[in-house]
Each structure stands twice: as structure tokens, then as C-alpha cells.
Amino acid sequence: MPLFDFRCRACGQEFESLVRSAGYGDPPTSCPSCQAVDLERLLSSFAVSSADKTRAAAAAKNKKAAAIGRADTAAMDREIDHHRHEDH
Numbered sequence: 760m761p762l763f764d765f766r767c768r769a770c771g772q773e774f775e776s777l778v779r780s781a782g783y784g785d786p787p788t789s790c791p792s793c794q795a796v797d798l799e800r801l802l803s804s805f806a807v808s809s810a811d812k813t814r815a816a817a818a819a820k821n822k823k824a825a826a827i828g829r830a831d832t833a834a835m836d837r838e839i840d841h842h843r844h845e846d847h
Contacts, residue, residue: 765802769795 762775767790776787789796 764801765790766799766801767793767795768797769793772802782818 761778763778764775765787766773766775770790770791770793772790774787774791787798790798
């Protein structure tokens with residue numbers, strides 16, 4: 760069941776509505792803001808994925824994971840040093 764975007768021609772409110780029937784379906788019966796029935800269905804935007812975007816997202820994720828790993832290692836090293844100094 761797709762979501763469609765609508766704009767009320769009376770008040771300008773934009774909203775989404777779940778359309779249950781096949782094809783374009785029946786639009787909602789009224790604006791949730793002002794209850795007017797003069798509605799316009801808007802063109803939906805869609806996400807475009809490309810190999811470059813996927814690689815960039817993976818690289819960013821790996822970079823973040825590496826930074827977290829370095830921070831964890833540094834914290835463990837500090838804790839080990841702290842315990843060594845306590846023992847002596």
C-alpha cells in the first residue's frame with residue numbers, strides 16, 4: 760500500500776495518505792488540517808542509489824568504526840597503565 764503526498768488547495772497544507780486501492784487509488788476524502796475536499800496529489804520523490812553513493816557510505820561507515828576502535832583501544836591502554844601504576 761503506497762503512501763502518496765497531497766496538498767490542500769484551500770489551506771496549502773501538505774500531508775501523506777496511505778492509498779489502499781490499486782493504481783492511483785482514491786485520494787483521502789478531506790484535508791486533515793481544514794477538512795476541505797479540494798486536494799491535489801503531488802508528484803512523489805524517490806531515492807536514487809548508485810555504486811558511488813554505496814561505496815561512499817561504506818567508506819564512511821568503515822572510517823567511523825575504525826575511529827571507535829582506536830578510541831576503545833586507547834581507553835583500554837590507559838586503564839592497563841593505571842592498574843600497572845597502582846600495583847607498584
